[in-house]
Amino acid sequence: MKNSVNRDLPEDVMKDLNYKPFETTEIGHPEIQRVAPKVHVSTGDDKVVTSIKQVIKDTLKDGMTISFHHHFRNGDFVFNTVMREIIDAGYKDLTLAPSSLTGVMNDMVIEAIKAGTITNITSSGMRGSLGDFVSHGGLKNPVIFRSHGNRARAIEHGDIKIDVAFLGVPNADALGNANGMEGDAVFGSLGYALMDAQYADKVVLLTDNIVSYPNTPASIKQTQVDYVVKVDKVGDPDKIGSGATRFTKDPKELKIASTVNDVIVNSPYFKDGFSFQTGSGGAALAVTRYLRQAMIDNKIKASFALGGITKPTTDLLKEGLVDKVMDVQDFDKGAADSMHTNANQQEIDASWYADPDNKGAMVDQLDVVILSALEIDTKFNVNVMSGSDGVIRGAIGGHQDAATAKLTIISAPLVRGRIATVVPDVTTVVTPGDSVDVLVTEYGIAINPKRKDLQEALGNLPGVPVYKIEDLQRLAEQKVGKPKPLEFTDRTVAMIEYRDGSIIDTVKEVKD
Amino acid sequence: MEIKETAVAGTLESSDIQIMISKAATGIQIDLQSDVEKQFGDQIRKVITTTLNNLDVTAAKVKAVDKGALDCVIKARTIAAVQRASQTTDQPAWEVL
Numbered sequence: 001m002k003n004s005v006n007r008d009l010p011e012d013v014m015k016d017l018n019y020k021p022f023e024t025t026e027i028g029h030p031e032i033q034r035v036a037p038k039v040h041v042s043t044g045d046d047k048v049v050t051s052i053k054q055v056i057k058d059t060l061k062d063g064m065t066i067s068f069h070h071h072f073r074n075g076d077f078v079f080n081t082v083m084r085e086i087i088d089a090g091y092k093d094l095t096l097a098p099s100s101l102t103g104v105m106n107d108m109v110i111e112a113i114k115a116g117t118i119t120n121i122t123s124s125g126m127r128g129s130l131g132d133f134v135s136h137g138g139l140k141n142p143v144i145f146r147s148h149g150n151r152a153r154a155i156e157h158g159d160i161k162i163d164v165a166f167l168g169v170p171n172a173d174a175l176g177n178a179n180g181m182e183g184d185a186v187f188g189s190l191g192y193a194l195m196d197a198q199y200a201d202k203v204v205l206l207t208d209n210i211v212s213y214p215n216t217p218a219s220i221k222q223t224q225v226d227y228v229v230k231v232d233k234v235g236d237p238d239k240i241g242s243g244a245t246r247f248t249k250d251p252k253e254l255k256i257a258s259t260v261n262d263v264i265v266n267s268p269y270f271k272d273g274f275s276f277q278t279g280s281g282g283a284a285l286a287v288t289r290y291l292r293q294a295m296i297d298n299k300i301k302a303s304f305a306l307g308g309i310t311k312p313t314t315d316l317l318k319e320g321l322v323d324k325v326m327d328v329q330d331f332d333k334g335a336a337d338s339m340h341t342n343a344n345q346q347e348i349d350a351s352w353y354a355d356p357d358n359k360g361a362m363v364d365q366l367d368v369v370i371l372s373a374l375e376i377d378t379k380f381n382v383n384v385m386s387g388s389d390g391v392i393r394g395a396i397g398g399h400q401d402a403a404t405a406k407l408t409i410i411s412a413p414l415v416r417g418r419i420a421t422v423v424p425d426v427t428t429v430v431t432p433g434d435s436v437d438v439l440v441t442e443y444g445i446a447i448n449p450k451r452k453d454l455q456e457a458l459g460n461l462p463g464v465p466v467y468k469i470e471d472l473q474r475l476a477e478q479k480v481g482k483p484k485p486l487e488f489t490d491r492t493v494a495m496i497e498y499r500d501g502s503i504i505d506t507v508k509e510v511k512d
Numbered sequence: 513m514e515i516k517e518t519a520v521a522g523t524l525e526s527s528d529i530q531i532m533i534s535k536a537a538t539g540i541q542i543d544l545q546s547d548v549e550k551q552f553g554d555q556i557r558k559v560i561t562t563t564l565n566n567l568d569v570t571a572a573k574v575k576a577v578d579k580g581a582l583d584c585v586i587k588a589r590t591i592a593a594v595q596r597a598s599q600t601t602d603q604p605a606w607e608v609l
Binding site: 388389390416417418419479480481483484486487512 | 547
């Protein structure tokens with residue numbers, strides 16, 4: 001069975017898991033029935049408990065689905081605390097459905113898989129030892145990778161039915177009103193966790209900071225919360241995000257960033273009231289700096305900036321160059337602090353941000369997005385999931401979702417060391433070439449042939465050579481040589497969903 | 513060229529390769545560690561072997577730690593290591609460059 005990006009999909013797995021092959025980036029106008037969580041009615045007077053062990057005993061059964069958020073990133077203490085108790089209590093056959101998995105969780109997940117505690121995983125991504133473990137066939141059932149918007153869709157649709165959500169927060173009152181902005185381990189927006197709070201049957205907050213009632217602003221509300229568990233520490237503030245933003249000095253990244261800026265400024269979308277999203281990589285941060293100058297020079301303001309937010313973006317908000325920041329997660333302390341102090345920085349949940357099955361998501365209104373790539377092929381398909389050795393080491397994040405913007409720019413170096421970024425066929429298709437418009441490398445740009453309008457607008461910019469993407473691919477191959485093809489077994493270790501829940505690609509077990 | 517002592521060329525920085533050459537009784541043995549072993553391991557060994565052949569090195573032990581070096585870098589580091597190991601750095605082997 002092949003899908004519309006020409007990927008061979010395993011018929012047996014597709015049938016077992018009841019999946020359809022990816023067809024198109026168009027969502028259309030289907031009618032969707034959303035699900036609702038069970039409510040265990042209470043006045044809320046006895047939610048505060050001190051024993052996570054007891055809460056697990058009271059809420060969890062074998063075979064259930066549990067969830068966590070990843071807003072603490074590598075400073076997370078909650079995941080390991082809870083999973084330790086669950087493994088030790090001898091639970092089996094759980095499905096792990098976090099918003100994503102960070103490096104600090106890897107060892108515990110591997111232990112839980114080996115113990116039979118976790119037998120299914122759905123996540124935005126995984127890296128390091130866990131990606132390696134799964135790519136070598138460590139988990140029997142394939143991991144399901146979903147974008148942030150698709151996770152929201154899957155939760156609303158009931159594809160992910162969360163039985164118990166364990167959500168760490170830096171503050172909560174005794175009834176469960178909580179936000180991500182005050183306390184020791186602050187991370188700003190609770191965007192991804194808001195889905196779990198809204199749809200899980202049982203919502204367990206863990207906090208090291210119980211504050212007086214009623215706690216506002218309440219991102220998570222008392223109406224959603226079953227338990228408030230007092231723990232010693234929810235996270236390490238120093239590892240949640242980088243403290244100060246570092247601007248890249250790498251000439252290659254700066255060259256790419258200034259070219260991305262040229263592309264944006266000369267596109268038809270760069271006008272007063274435009275909107276944009278950038279990532280957190282070195283080049284993306286530098287783009288924000290170039291874009292700031294271009295906005296000042298051209299007397300142009302943006303209506304909103306979207307997605308994962310960094311300090312350079314909140315600086316634009318402070319300067320009045322951006323009217324609103326729509327914030328699903330904060331990558332650094334500066335951005336997290338800004339959410340606390342600036343009313344124009346709005347916390348949004350993952351559904352509002354990027355869910356395709358919606359009455360309009362923010363990404364549907366987005367003009368310009370700058371995204372990264374591990375690989376991009378001559379069909380403009382992008383891989384952000386598997387490394388050059390075929391091993392899982394990435395995350396979809398909002399890549400597929402934000403790529404639906406009117407101008408989707410992929411910024412990537414032509415080669416990284418000896419590995420070509422522009423290749424004949426990506427190892428894993430995550431974002432279909434149909435939703436990608438311009439590739440920017442340090443050598444020049446390539447424009448998706450479908451976008452005749454952009455060919456015209458960007459075809460003759462001084463200092464911005466335009467290549468066919470096939471020529472950039474050949475240039476890369478000339479530099480690094482032709483790699484030996486990667487070897488995989490027939491076994492499927494992961495399914496990559498497109499944002500509509502269809503299958504865009506699979507990841508196979510690596511052979512070595 | 514005869515390998516007289518152990519010598520090293522190159523660093524462990526990205527896009528470089530560190531080549532250590534030492535004496536061997538007979539033949540060429542290559543011990544390669546590479547970040548891109550799967551895709552380029554054979555090619556790296558081939559470049560090292562060809563370069564050694566061109567320098568008339570018939571017996572050597574090579575330990576190579578590759579950090580994604582391009583072929584031209586692998587060749588240059590191999591030549592440098594051989595010239596150091598054969599104590600011929602004052603007479604660069606221009607013809608193999």
